[in-house]
Amino acid sequence: MTDPHESTPPPPPSPGDTGGISAEQRQWAMFAHLSALLGGLITGWAGGIGCFLGPLVIWLLKRETMPFVDDQAKEALNFNITLAGLFLILFLLGFLTLGIGFIIAIPVMLIVGVAALVFIVIAAIKSNEGVAYRYPIALRLIK
Template identity: 30%
Template sequence: MEVINQKAVRTDNTLLAVTHLTQLLNYALGFGGLITPLIIWLASRNRVEGMDEHGKAIVNLQISLILYIIVSIPAILLLGLGILGLIGTAILGFVMPIVNAVKAANGESPSYFMTIRFLN
């Protein structure tokens, strides 16, 4: 009889929460808010239950934030509206990872406000 190597899928809500919180590296170090969760997601998306859904949500948020920043910088010349966009982006990028880390720790699905879905 031949045994096929099967990878066990495990539930790890702590890893999901930590993956969401690694987005805050942008505020602490200035970089790493996209790369670190991307590496964690790609390394464990087939081994941790829910990681694929959470990882896609994180990458979608980070790409959306980058796009909002790129649009807000030239909008500064339009009566300073870009400054409001940058402030809103900073608040969104700080609050939403914390909210979704709590949701992930409780076993709930992520929900990111104002996120463009690049990955489904």
Template identity: 35%
Template sequence: MDTPNSPISDDENKLAIVSHLLAFSTFIIPFGNILGPLAIYLIKRDESDYVRHHAAEALNFQINMTIYGGISALLIFVLVGFILLPIVLAIDVILTIVAAVRASNNVWYTYPLTIRFID
């Protein structure tokens, strides 16, 4: 993984972690999983490459998971969605936690299964 030339501050580290964990706000606020990382990305993208990377990764992953979840929900009508929807939810939760842990260890984590909309 790429490492920055300058050390990562505690504030940058915390914002990187929060950008991933804000995905769980979707259980309280509709589309909070997208709006949270988007807000961090828009506010900090010019100030820190590390925070920008993690916020963009979280945003891209949550956009993808929302699309996958929507497709799975539609597939409930042909019964396949009853299997796919819990799998998508489990992947979302597990990989979000993995990304937050990696961010806490100053790793420039990249999510798998993700189409990059934001760079």
């Protein structure tokens, strides 16, 4: 005989369960990550320095009303500020060494750029699934 006071464990979450995060929040979080790519493309003539503008705008607009978007937009913003700083340092390395540093800086920029593209796409997919994504390398400047 079973004890009536014994509680049964809750059922495991279904694969489609997003933890109560609305589709609208998941979509805005995905846009926060992907907007970095758009900002980088639009400001490509300036070295892609606008990569953090999209996440910044989304964070400023949605931080008060959508907690998941607040978290993911801050994450995208921190990652892209880190990237912009790294690219600035690499550019200065090449410029201040009268071009010799570009022998190292350009290949590093290409590798970092491809890795950033991969991380941003993964982050967009995960956030659209309702999973809070953390970039492996990012300075947490915005908290």
